[in-house]
Amino acid sequence: MHPTLLQDVLWISGPALQLVVAIMIIHRRLLKQIPIFWSYTVFHVLLAIGSYAASRVSYRTYFYVYWGAEIVDMVLILLVIQELFSHVFAMCGAIRSLGQILFRSAALMMIVFSVLLARTGHSSASTTPLVDRLISLERSVNVLEIGVLFVLFLACRILGIVWQRFAFGIAVGMGLTLSGEAIAAALRTFLGTAANQLYVWLEPMPCVLATGVWAYYAVSVDRKAEFSSSSPSPTQLAEWDRALEHFVWRS
Amino acid sequence: MTTVFVLLLALAFILFLAALMRRRRLESDPVGLHRQLQPVHLPALLNLLNPEDLSFLRTNLRQSDFVKLKRQRTRALIEYVRRIASNAKVLASIGALYRHSALPEVAAAGQLLLSRAFMTRVLALRTLLCLQIELMLPLFDTNLGSTIKAYEAARGRLEGISSASLVLR
Numbered sequence: 001m002h003p004t005l006l007q008d009v010l011w012i013s014g015p016a017l018q019l020v021v022a023i024m025i026i027h028r029r030l031l032k033q034i035p036i037f038w039s040y041t042v043f044h045v046l047l048a049i050g051s052y053a054a055s056r057v058s059y060r061t062y063f064y065v066y067w068g069a070e071i072v073d074m075v076l077i078l079l080v081i082q083e084l085f086s087h088v089f090a091m092c093g094a095i096r097s098l099g100q101i102l103f104r105s106a107a108l109m110m111i112v113f114s115v116l117l118a119r120t121g122h123s124s125a126s127t128t129p130l131v132d133r134l135i136s137l138e139r140s141v142n143v144l145e146i147g148v149l150f151v152l153f154l155a156c157r158i159l160g161i162v163w164q165r166f167a168f169g170i171a172v173g174m175g176l177t178l179s180g181e182a183i184a185a186a187l188r189t190f191l192g193t194a195a196n197q198l199y200v201w202l203e204p205m206p207c208v209l210a211t212g213v214w215a216y217y218a219v220s221v222d223r224k225a226e227f228s229s230s231s232p233s234p235t236q237l238a239e240w241d242r243a244l245e246h247f248v249w250r251s
Numbered sequence: 252m253t254t255v256f257v258l259l260l261a262l263a264f265i266l267f268l269a270a271l272m273r274r275r276r277l278e279s280d281p282v283g284l285h286r287q288l289q290p291v292h293l294p295a296l297l298n299l300l301n302p303e304d305l306s307f308l309r310t311n312l313r314q315s316d317f318v319k320l321k322r323q324r325t326r327a328l329i330e331y332v333r334r335i336a337s338n339a340k341v342l343a344s345i346g347a348l349y350r351h352s353a354l355p356e357v358a359a360a361g362q363l364l365l366s367r368a369f370m371t372r373v374l375a376l377r378t379l380l381c382l383q384i385e386l387m388l389p390l391f392d393t394n395l396g397s398t399i400k401a402y403e404a405a406r407g408r409l410e411g412i413s414s415a416s417l418v419l420r
Contacts, residue, residue, distance in 0.1 A: 117253060139257055146264050153271060160340035160372040162347035162365065168275065175268045179261040186261070190254035 015048035017211040024218035106151035114140040139185035169217025173210035180206020336375035342368035367405035
């Protein structure tokens, strides 16, 4: 397959899957629960169309659309993570406010860390210092967001909070996007313009992978409803009762 | 150096995500969850917490012997509370599995179990922290009353699920 064709497939599959996710969110009536994630998804679909149109105008137009959107994207991802914090901790009644406190503390810590990282990290000699700076910024923000997301996963693990299926899918997909983009940006920063071609390939891949994860969770979220609608079999219940009684008596 | 750090961080995070997904699959299996429950002998734990025994030992033993004994007692308590915390986490997962049941009684019992187990987990973690302090400073006393009460309440919710399912049978 010719590389440009594969690039086209990569370029189209991401927004196409995101369109599926956005439609599924509306279809499953999840929009009220995750409005920011939905906005993020729709933003990416519109961005794909906008980028395509900009690329037809001129490289300069495309450049500004791309990097302008990247900055909006960084902010949106942080908002999606905040939404995940609120969503996950909303189920915990008594410590609901802990989610926001935890998010703010983690974000603050990671901002300091990312600023330090941006100051210490320098790219190789390049003919495009603006791009280098933007990629360096992207890398630092990715590290920040990975850190905040890690705190969310860790807090859930420690406190024993049970994730809802789709929220878990969103978080995993977001983690994949951020990690992949951080790897791409780190390599581009380190290797300079020599890695441009590699960057062009690496950058959209995690996004497509993550969108695949979201699409899977968005489509299969109905399975949970299936699970809910079918009552456990009597044998299963009896087994359950025995196990519970056994536990109660042993305690 | 920074690049290597970012690369390692991102790769480690991907591995972490893979481990989480694997673990989540295990947690959605009720049989596997039951196997994770550990026995907690509450009468023995309450016996260990008897304040009269402790004050008797405090007055009749030398300070150094008392401290040594109290550390042993704290270690035993840590093991108990660790099991309570671990069980609370398992109970929360069990509650979450049944929370979405179409049968209202089972769903309500599942929801109650989930919230009780969650509170028990939080209390147990707080108690564990206090016990770790007690291990370092043996004269510090930890109150386990609220944790045990919460655990008993969560256990009661398990019975709630049992009875709900019995009614439905």
